[in-house]
Amino acid sequence: MTHLERLCIEKGLKMTDQRRIIARVLSEADDHPDVESVFQRASQIDPRISLATVYRTVRLFQEADILAKHDFGDGRSRYESVPLEHHDHLIDVESGKVVEFFDEEIEKLKEAIALKLGYALVGHRLELYGTPIKKSDKAYKKI
Amino acid sequence: MTHLERLCIEKGLKMTDQRRIIARVLSEADDHPDVESVFQRASQIDPRISLATVYRTVRLFQEADILAKHDFGDGRSRYESVPLEHHDHLIDVESGKVVEFFDEEIEKLKEAIALKLGYALVGHRLELYGTPIKKSDKAYKKI
DNA sequence: TTATATGCAAAGCTTTTGCGCTGGC
DNA sequence: GCCAGCGCAAAAGCTTTGCATATAA
Numbered sequence: 009m010t011h012l013e014r015l016c017i018e019k020g021l022k023m024t025d026q027r028r029i030i031a032r033v034l035s036e037a038d039d040h041p042d043v044e045s046v047f048q049r050a051s052q053i054d055p056r057i058s059l060a061t062v063y064r065t066v067r068l069f070q071e072a073d074i075l076a077k078h079d080f081g082d083g084r085s086r087y088e089s090v091p092l093e094h095h096d097h098l099i100d101v102e103s104g105k106v107v108e109f110f111d112e113e114i115e116k117l118k119e120a121i122a123l124k125l126g127y128a129l130v131g132h133r134l135e136l137y138g139t140p141i142k143k144s145d146k147a148y149k150k151i
Numbered sequence: 152m153t154h155l156e157r158l159c160i161e162k163g164l165k166m167t168d169q170r171r172i173i174a175r176v177l178s179e180a181d182d183h184p185d186v187e188s189v190f191q192r193a194s195q196i197d198p199r200i201s202l203a204t205v206y207r208t209v210r211l212f213q214e215a216d217i218l219a220k221h222d223f224g225d226g227r228s229r230y231e232s233v234p235l236e237h238h239d240h241l242i243d244v245e246s247g248k249v250v251e252f253f254d255e256e257i258e259k260l261k262e263a264i265a266l267k268l269g270y271a272l273v274g275h276r277l278e279l280y281g282t283p284i285k286k287s288d289k290a291y292k293k294i
Numbered sequence: 295t296t297a298t299a300t301g302c303a304a305a306g307c308t309t310t311t312g313c314g315c316t317g318g319c
Numbered sequence: 320g321c322c323a324g325c326g327c328a329a330a331a332g333c334t335t336t337g338c339a340t341a342t343a344a
Contacts, residue, residue, distance in 0.1 A: 044333090060302075060335080063335070201326045201327070206309060207324080228309090
């Protein structure tokens with residue numbers, strides 16, 4: 009049983025074949041697939057699945073807080089099973105590759121800034137967009 | 152002449168009545184309007200304006216780097232004239248209010264993290280989502 | 295059994311685009 | 320006068336939904 013399926017059961021969600029398959033696809037993904045990709049991967053496992061169900065299921069999972077929705081600026085939503093430990097994303101604007109990172113210091117700052125403004129932090133999103141540094145680049149000299 | 156119109160001229164953009172009006176609406180906005188809002192405000196100044204032109208114009212301004220596009224997770228894009236100094240956003244999830252803030256330390260960290268990962272930072276987005284802290288809240292005690 | 299989930303196709307929303315007309319420069 | 324910009328309406332892309340059928344509990 010996959011990680012996400014276990015979480016579904018813990019949340020008391022009714023498990024259908026479709027949900028199990030979608031949970032598996034999302035659990036096994038090491039990228040950040042959009043709905044279309046999830047649908048394609050799920051269809052390969054079982055063609056008896058519809059795009060509407062994928063949309064309904066990712067929404068369900070999201071509302072159950074076991075799936076995170078991201079928007080990397082390309083017009084569609086991308087998904088990622090809620091990781092054990094939080095992380096942020098750096099998007100390579102040349103290749104579209106997504107690099108995950110975690111920085112303790114920046115996490116503390118987020119909390120502190122919200123507090124200073126009079127808010128309790130309930131969510132946060134940080135995305136960095138960058139181009140790979142090559143030795144010839146000016147930026148490389150900074151290192 | 153509004154701030155944004157001046158920037159348009161500096162960038163050498165051809166100025167039509169419509170662009171001037173849209174620039175004015177965006178310059179005078181102290182919120183983060185979506186295209187529909189910009190269209191409505193512009194229409195009040197001059198009804199001879201179409202939604203398509205608003206879309207084309209915000210895109211043009213964005214490509215000229217004089218307008219910033221945001222996505223606060225409600226399905227449409229929100230716009231803000233590029234501020235003199237960069238800032239991030241905290242979104243009040245109860246009221247939808249958007250608070251702008253700037254934190255030197257977090258800005259430096261963004262750059263440093265990208266560099267550490269081998270990237271030159273070309274863009275970044277930080278949004279905090281929070282609920283207002285009342286004296287009765289548990290979080291209030293942290294202050 | 296009974297409420298809930300699914301598939302299909304239609305519709306909804308935001309955003310883009312083709313085309314003939316208008317208007318800056 | 321010419322090329323870019325505009326309005327209009329159609330279409331495109333992502334996502335949601337109505338309805339009849341199927342299925343988990």
